[in-house]
Amino acid sequence: MDETSPDWRPDPMKPGTPIIPQAEWYLPPYNRWTFQHVSEMTPTTPIWRGSGPVLPLPERITDIDGIEFELAGRRSTIREFLDSSFTDGLLIVSRGEVIAETYMNGLKPHRHHLAMSMSKSIVGAVCGILVHRGLIDPRSLVTEYLPELETTAYRGATVQQVLDMTTGVTITKPYTEPGTHAYMLFQAAGWRPLDYPEHPQTTWQLILMLTEQQRPHGALFEYRSAESNVLGFIMQRVTGMPLADLISTELWAPMGAEHNAYVTVDPGGFPSADAGFNATLRDYARFALLYLRSGRLHGKQIVPSAWIEETRRGNHDLLQREDRLDLPRGAYHNQFWIEDPERRAFICAGHGGQRIYIDPETDFAAVKLSSWPDAGLDRYVETLAAIRAIRDACAVR
Template identity: 65%
Template sequence: MNANSAPHPRDPLNPGAPILPRGEWDYPPHHRWTFQHIREMTATAQVWRGPGPVLSLPTQLQDIDGIEFEAGGRRRTVRDFLDESFTDGFLVLSCGKVIAERYMNGMKPHGQHLAMSVTKSIVATVAGILVDRGVIDLDTPVTKYLPELEATAYRGATVQQVLDMTTGVLFDESYTTPGSHMQKLDQACGWKPMTRPDWPQTMWQLILTLTEQERPHGELFRYRSIETDVLGLVMERASGLSLAELISSELWVPMGAEEDAYITVDHAGYALADGGFNATLRDYARFALLHLRGGKVNGRQIVPSAWIEATRNGNHALFQGVYREVLPRGAYHNQFWIEDPDRRAYMARGIFGQYIYIDPEADFAVVKLSTWPEFVSAERSIEALAAFHAIREHCKAD
């Protein structure tokens, strides 16, 4: 059985389908269905596309199935890769055209899919717009916007350090360690039932509990999802708008999205900036195209080109340890992963296999929406990048 032939948990011909467990709906194997049906599982806020025209995505489909590549000492084709990597949606942009577009595991063109931590890069792109307007200052301490954080380990950290995840705040990102900050986040964000009244009930409450600092701010990159939630709160406080409204008005409307997006919210209505965004495959592709075009769409500059250029330059020296397993020459900056300092291709990534890979030098991008059985997998990540590279080289040869 390949990765896309598992039985559907919501078979319309089977009214006796099992009820998904509230505490595990976002875990395998349930996520094969729920990642395309988040609104049936938890509270969300609309990200309106607006009344304007849809950004056209010219299509010139090519047969990429037979393209071969090697990863982990094994040779396979792109078709093998798609079948074996729990693909839900897959789209390739080359020179401004859609050259491949696949819907698998029941996904449909009009259906939204959870982005997980790809959300971070979308939120940061909107932050770049606010920075350019002077609404937010990168060198300013986050406590200027959120003075309540003076009582936390964020005291003294700048907005840029939050963007780069180089604060020294102690945050346990472990998904499986009992009582970890990440497990507390699951309850605080509204995804899981409030079975632990002694744990934070909202994201804001969780942030206020982060009083321990493990190293000086700015010393080292360490992936902490909560940093994006701090960023989202800074954006809301500085602008006076909710995060869903900001993404709509600053990005989704001017970008020419085809469908509304939505984002999950906690019990207080705060949007999950670190992983709650949902959109269609093609609208994720429009986001990628916006980056490929230096932030400009139809002659209108939406995202500052200087912000995008700066985002592609990260500090590799701060990028240590386990992160180099997948990206040995990588870096992290402005909530994007940079592949290497030469080509400076960069990407948005999320657990369970979400990718938006962007290479402006080749005018090439890939969107992959997945439901891996693992939270993270270095082997699958290396394989995905090898597949993207092989498709890119095929497009270059054509």
């Protein structure tokens, strides 16, 4: 692919570079640069790594470029896949060791990259910690924690249904169409200008306007980012802590992150629990390793092992084939995708090509950061096929 710098990308030698449109910074083609520079595009708040030691990542670098996989009758190598799939970074962990680490498109080991919806899984992990402590009961009604939502369609929904995105709340899409809830969420989160003054100005205001219900709660899975923010508000309410501080205290510092992370915030200061997380490639890998080790790192249990094991069970009956054609036997549970009922690998998935694949059965994890120019189904399928090929090759070595 062409890696030449386009006219809109900031260039220290050309101070007259055109400005990236504020309403489109997270969209292609700008995402090739902005996914690594989110703090320069919208307000953020830090997630402190703490003062403790960094979790070491032992290395056993192996050449994986020549590994082949087949898709739709066409054979490709991992090198060809990386070169053609708008890769920013790839890191592979096998049996506790980093066996491959690749940086492309200007990404550096110290540079943050937007997680997009992988953020949901990070928030879900912290929620599991609070559940274990008895601060949140997934069987309880959302309104027990957020009584303000009695006036919304979340009345009667449980926390577990929010975790699994099986509430019956009507949340309209797509995010590119003005007037839909998904579009208004991007505005409310501070990701794009409030070009319609009558729209909600904060994420909380958006949640309060979700007053219509399209089906009984718990009847069907439907992927909706607003649900993750409801979860974030519950977590803040039961702890009295800002979500960013909560992630730092309960997850990021205990697991031994190397760098501070950060998250985008809306005009009211609420972090984007569904898409705003930013971290380095290696720290995403540490998060994956935490789940490979049943939630235990640095000699301490961070995420409860029972929560992790229960997450792997999933509810495969509620995931409709049209929701994820690349995971026809998959599930969604506790803010993670689950690959299938047998292997039960975890998948953190984010728009634009962000993937963390965690397979405890082979002690394998892959982190793929990207900036796709589109989100066609073929890209999802290809990414999963490539990761599985690496996993299978590692399993026999």
